[in-house]
Each structure stands twice: as C-alpha cells, then as structure tokens.
Amino acid sequence: MSLLEIDNVTLRFGGVVAVNKVSFSVEEGEVFALVGPNGAGKSTLFNLVSRIYDPVEGDIRFDGKSILDKAPHEMARLGIARTFQNIELFEQATVLQNLLVGRHRHRKGNLVNELLFTPFVRQEERRHREAVEKVIDFLDLQAYRDKYIAGLPYGVRKVVEMGRALAIEPRLLLLDEPASGLSVEETQDVAFWVEDIKSQMGVTVLMVEHDMHLVSAVSDRVLALADGKALALGTAHEVQNHPKVIEAYIGVSDPHQKVVA
Amino acid sequence: MRTVFKTSYDADINLFRHGAQAAWYLALLALALVLPVLLDVFLLGEVTNMLIWAIAGMGLMVLVGQSGQASLGHAAFLAIGCYANVLLQERLGLPFIVSFPLAGLIAGFAGVLLAIPTARLHGIYLAIATLAIAILTDDIIVLAEPLTGGVTGLMTPTISMFGLEIDRYVTPDRFYWLVLLVVVLTVLVYRNLLRAPLGRAFAAVRDSEVSAQAMGVNVARTKATAFGISTAITGLAGALMGHFAGVFNNETFSIIISIQLLLMIVIGGLGSIHGAFFGAIVVALLPQAIALSRDFIGGLLGTGSMAIPGLESAVFGVILILFILFEPTGIYGRWVKIRTYFELFPFYRRDMFRRQKSYLKTERLR
Numbered sequence: 091m092s093l094l095e096i097d098n099v100t101l102r103f104g105g106v107v108a109v110n111k112v113s114f115s116v117e118e119g120e121v122f123a124l125v126g127p128n129g130a131g132k133s134t135l136f137n138l139v140s141r142i143y144d145p146v147e148g149d150i151r152f153d154g155k156s157i158l159d160k161a162p163h164e165m166a167r168l169g170i171a172r173t174f175q176n177i178e179l180f181e182q183a184t185v186l187q188n189l190l191v192g193r194h195r196h197r198k199g200n201l202v203n204e205l206l207f208t209p210f211v212r213q214e215e216r217r218h219r220e221a222v223e224k225v226i227d228f229l230d231l232q233a234y235r236d237k238y239i240a241g242l243p244y245g246v247r248k249v250v251e252m253g254r255a256l257a258i259e260p261r262l263l264l265l266d267e268p269a270s271g272l273s274v275e276e277t278q279d280v281a282f283w284v285e286d287i288k289s290q291m292g293v294t295v296l297m298v299e300h301d302m303h304l305v306s307a308v309s310d311r312v313l314a315l316a317d318g319k320a321l322a323l324g325t326a327h328e329v330q331n332h333p334k335v336i337e338a339y340i341g342v343s344d345p346h347q348k349v350v351a
Numbered sequence: 352m353r354t355v356f357k358t359s360y361d362a363d364i365n366l367f368r369h370g371a372q373a374a375w376y377l378a379l380l381a382l383a384l385v386l387p388v389l390l391d392v393f394l395l396g397e398v399t400n401m402l403i404w405a406i407a408g409m410g411l412m413v414l415v416g417q418s419g420q421a422s423l424g425h426a427a428f429l430a431i432g433c434y435a436n437v438l439l440q441e442r443l444g445l446p447f448i449v450s451f452p453l454a455g456l457i458a459g460f461a462g463v464l465l466a467i468p469t470a471r472l473h474g475i476y477l478a479i480a481t482l483a484i485a486i487l488t489d490d491i492i493v494l495a496e497p498l499t500g501g502v503t504g505l506m507t508p509t510i511s512m513f514g515l516e517i518d519r520y521v522t523p524d525r526f527y528w529l530v531l532l533v534v535v536l537t538v539l540v541y542r543n544l545l546r547a548p549l550g551r552a553f554a555a556v557r558d559s560e561v562s563a564q565a566m567g568v569n570v571a572r573t574k575a576t577a578f579g580i581s582t583a584i585t586g587l588a589g590a591l592m593g594h595f596a597g598v599f600n601n602e603t604f605s606i607i608i609s610i611q612l613l614l615m616i617v618i619g620g621l622g623s624i625h626g627a628f629f630g631a632i633v634v635a636l637l638p639q640a641i642a643l644s645r646d647f648i649g650g651l652l653g654t655g656s657m658a659i660p661g662l663e664s665a666v667f668g669v670i671l672i673l674f675i676l677f678e679p680t681g682i683y684g685r686w687v688k689i690r691t692y693f694e695l696f697p698f699y700r701r702d703m704f705r706r707q708k709s710y711l712k713t714e715r716l717r
Contacts, residue, residue, distance in 0.1 A: 166567025204547035
C-alpha cells in the first residue's frame with residue numbers, strides 16, 4: 091500500500107482548472123518530485139495534500155485512509171509536514187522557538203499545568219528540546235540557535251524551515267521548492283540533506299522543485315505536470331526526455347506543427 | 352557583557368536566565384513589599400493604581416503582544432470582572448476569596464464566547480468587532496439597572512479575608528499587598544505561558560497562521576484560548592479597580608479606558624511583560640505629573656491653578672505619536688537598547704536593532 095495516494099483529484103478556481111484529474115501515489119521511503127512550468131498546479135497539489143484546499147473531485151489517502159474529512163491542523167498529527175515556497179517562519183521568534191513549535195504535535199500538557207509549569211511540563215520541555223537539538227545538529231544550525239528569524243539571511247531561513255518540518259518527526263515531508271533562491275553550494279547541501287532524510291530518518295519526501303540537477307540527484311521518481319494535468323511519470327531521466335514534457339517547456343517537439351498560442 | 356554558559360537545557364527553561372537576574376528581581380520584590388513603609392498614603396494609592404493598570408495591561412498584552420490580535424473592547428472585560436466580583440459578594444454573599452477568582456473565570460469565559468464568532472477576523476476588523484462589544488457592554492450596564500445600578504452605579508464592599516479587613520481607604524497597606532500578590536501571581540502565570548508550548552503556539556499564530564496550522568496548531572482554538580486568558584486577567588484587574596475606586600458605574604469602564612489600555616501597552620513595549628509595567632507607570636502617573644506641572648506653570652505666570660479640559664488626552668496623544676514615530680518598540684525596547692549599549696561598550700552598532708524588511712509573504716493562502 092502506498093503512503094500517499096492522490097486519486098483522480100480535480101480542483102477548480104472559478105473557471106480555471108488548477109488541477110485536472112491527477113492521480114499518482116507516493117511509496118513509503120521514496121523521494122518523489124513534482125516538476126512543471128509555472129502554473130502547472132504543483133503548489134496547488136501541495137495545498138490539497140495539506141488540506142488548505144478542498145478538491146472538487148477525487149480522493150486523497152494517507153496510509154490508506156482518506157484525509158478529506160480532516161482539518162488542516164490535523165495533518166501534522168497524522169505525520170505530514172511541509173515547508174512553504176515563500177518562507178513562512180515565525181519572524182519574531184528565535185530559531186530554537188521556531189523549531190520547538192514544530193514539536194506542537196507532541197504536546198502533552200494542557201492549559202492548567204502549562205500555566206502552572208508543573209514538573210511534568212518541564213520534563214516534556216526537556217524532551218522536546220532534545221528532539222530539536224537532534225534536528226539542529228543534523229542541519230548544522232548550532233550557530234543560529236538563539237538568533238531571531240527577522241535578522242537571518244535567506245539561505246538560513248530555508249534551512250530553518252526544513253528543520254521546523256523535521257521537528258514534527260513526520261512520515262511524509264512535503265518540500266515546496268527547497269532550493270529556490272539558494273546558491274549552488276547551498277543547493278548541494280539540500281541534496282545531501284534530502285538523501286539523509288530519506289536514508290537515515292526513513293522519511294518519505296514529496297517535493298516540488300525547478301532545479302533539475304537537484305531533482306535528478308535525489309528523486310526516485312518524478313511526475314511532470316503542465317496546466318493541471320499529469321504529463322509523464324518515471325525516473326528523472328525518463329521524464330526529462332519525454333516528448334510531452336519537452337513540448338510543455340520548450341514548445342512543440344515536431345517542427346512542422348505550428349502552435350497558435 | 353555577561354555570557355551565560357548553558358550547561359543544561361534547563362538554562363533555557365528556567366524562570367530566570369541567570370542567578371544575578373533572579374537576585375535583581377527578588378530585590379525588586381523586596382522593595383515592593385516594604386513600599387507601604389516608605390511612602391505616604393497618597394503615593395501608595397498611586398502605586399496601587401499603577402499596579403492595577405499593570406495587571407490589566409498584562410491581560411491585554413497576552414492578546415495583542417503574544418497572539419497578535421487587536422482588541423479595543425477590553426474595558427468591557429474590566430467591567431465584567433468588576434461587576435461580577437461585586438455582585439457575587441453582594442447578591443450571593445460569597446466572600447472575596449471566592450468571588451475574585453470567579454470574576455476572573457467569568458470574564459475569561461466571556462472572552463472565549465467573543466472569540467468564537469471573531470476567530471476569522473484580523474486586524475482592523477477584529478478591532479471594530481471588539482469595539483462594538485465595549486459599547487454594547489456600556490449600554491447593557493445602563494439597561495440592566497436592577498442588577499447593576501445603572502448610571503448610579505454600585506459601591507464596593509470592604510474585603511474581609513482570613514479575618515483581615517481590607518479596604519482601600521481604611522487599610523491602604525493591606526490593599527496594596529493584596530494587589531501586589533495578584534501582580535506577582537499574574538507575572539508568574541504570564542512567564543509560564545511564555546516558556547510553555549502554549550506561548551509558542553500564540554507566537555506561531557501571531558507570525559504566520561498558515562504555517563502555525565501546518566505545524567498542527569489549531570488556530571481558532573488557540574485564538575480563543577488567548578482571548579480567554581487575556582480577558583480573565585483583565586477581569587481580575589477590573590475587580591481590583593472596582594475595589595480601588597469604591598464607587599463605579601458604566602462611565603468607569605468607558606470606551607476611553609479601552610483605548611487607553613491599548614495605548615499603554617504600545618507605549619510600554621508590545622510583547623513583553625516589562626512593557627505592561629512601563630506603560631502602566633506612564634498611564635497611572637501622567638495625570639498627576641500633568642496636574643503638578645500645571646500648578647507649577649500657573650504659579651510662574653501668576654494665573655494660579657486652572658483647569659484645561661482635554662489637556663490630559665492631548666498630552667497622551669502627543670506621547671503616543673512620538674513613540675510610534677521614533678520608538679515603535681516602546682519604552683521597553685528603548686531600555687533594551689540602552690542596556691545593550693552599556694553591556695557591549697564600546698562595540699554597540701547603531702543598526703543593531705534595525706528592523707529587517709521581511710520577504711514577500713504568500714498572499715495566495717489568505
């Protein structure tokens with residue numbers, strides 16, 4: 091059974107069909123990449139999986155169960171974590187606090203004992219901190235632990251956002267353009283981390299990415315989308331050379347056929 | 352500069368960052384405890400008033416500074432706390448020690464009730480909705496005359512607790528200590544909130560609702576919790592305000608009080624407990640300062656003491672404008688800058704605290 095199944099999902103915004111009858115499934119333990127030109131529906135698919143949008147048709151199943159009856163905030167509890175294309179960190183908080191928010195899913199205290207800060211809450215805090223420190227070590231964020239997000243450079247923010255998603259201890263990690271705006275070296279770091287997330291932490295990764303070097307370096311399977319429709323599914327190499335994909339990116343593969351657009 | 356060597360995770364969890372900080376706050380507490388001996392009755396009353404405003408300020412600070420929601424209706428919750436406290440004592444004959452926490456609970460519950468329909472409102476819309484509540488409460492107090500005494504108002508009974516009579520005029524020392532106790536407890540609860548997961552959830556909702564949601568934070572429930580805690584604390588402050596004033600009616604908790612509360616925490620410094628206290632010092636002591644300087648200037652000009660209507664509001668407005676223009680982080684923000692300057696001397700840089708422009712946020716998800 092696949093970890094995540096997107097089953098014939100359609101989403102319309104008024105007359106615009108953002109996602110048109112897309113089906114695919116992500117297997118446990120793989121890195122699955124979504125590629126496609128702007129407006130292909132990649133981020134919309136992400137927002138469907140994190141329950142920000144409701145599909146008009148179709149079903150989304152996680153671990154065999156439909157998630158369409160769940161609220162967006164329940165996704166983290168199921169084990170689905172995500173990052174955002176345009177970083178959505180908590181600006182007026184430190185890196186440490188941001189990562190600790192990722193532990194919210196594991197919160198066991200209630201209103202009363204947290205306001206009294208009972209020994210139980212302290213014990214829990216230590217436990218959360220330990221888990222967060224593992225993430226900090228993993229992503230080399232030690233130097234930024236007590237820095238406020240508002241003063242951090244873009245590249246570090248990207249990493250913090252990934253760390254915050256990892257602090258959830260997810261089963262499925264959704265990365266929305268993890269390398270956008272990063273330098274070549276930083277992109278290489280992301281590639282290593284994604285591989286380690288898969289092999290060491292055993293987390294399944296679903297990512298949207300434009301950088302084909304990164305995609306071909308880390309992903310097991312790639313799905314190409316254009317205009318809300320699935321074009322091709324396969325390894326990075328297969329998808330890159332698929333005639334429909336070339337058509338979507340560059341234009342018509344057959345030089346005799348003119349496109350009126 | 353002090354460097355704290357953290358040898359365990361507890362260093363970040365503890366109430367104080369280091370021993371010296373704990374010592375300073377304990378010294379402050381000791382000073383506060385012996386204050387009745389040092390001050391005369393008038394000044395002690397002013398300090399008591401300041402502390403009550405600080406409690407109300409902390410109440411609003413939880414909402415505005417921590418969870419990022421605006422409220423122009425907090426006078427309503429002061430009123431709810433005040434009336435509930437007095438009515439529980441007068442009508443049901445409950446002792447203060449029971450009616451006081453109950454008043455807080457009732458105000459908190461009212462806040463949660465307000466948060467349920469307003470959970471989806473942001474910024475100015477939320478401010479308007481809460482403003483409506485403040486106006487409505489004012490009217491309800493007048494309409495429910497059999498219960499609230501209408502415009503005539505109510506008198507607060509003398510508090511008797513553990514065989515002690517506590518009255519603002521007869522035993523100002525005891526009343527001061529009672530208020531101080533509530534202040535200390537409120538500060539402790541506030542600090543605990545900040546270091547617990549709930550406080551982080553508040554900050555998450557404040558800074559980015561969409562990613563708070565992705566982290567598993569139930570945004571609507573967190574906002575309601577923030578409203579509940581905030582209005583409960585405000586309700587306690589209202590109950591104390593009633594006892595401090597002795598007599599109160601609908602005018603005591605007019606819309607001006609709501610606005611003054613909001614201005615107070617902005618001047619003090621949003622998002623910090625210190626800010627509530629600094630703001631309270633300004634709000635509570637400003638009328639006295641104005642009165643004194645007016646007498647002084649009147650004496651110089653030979654015109655004697657004269658009343659200038661609206662002077663207080665005007666001075667308050669000017670102070671607020673100056674703060675928003677030159678120090679948006681409030682008095683506490685300025686204090687942190689000065690402290691850092693001396694701690695790092697001579698390495699302080701001018702743009703150390705400059706606000707960074709943040710990157711474009713996703714508008715699609717709103």
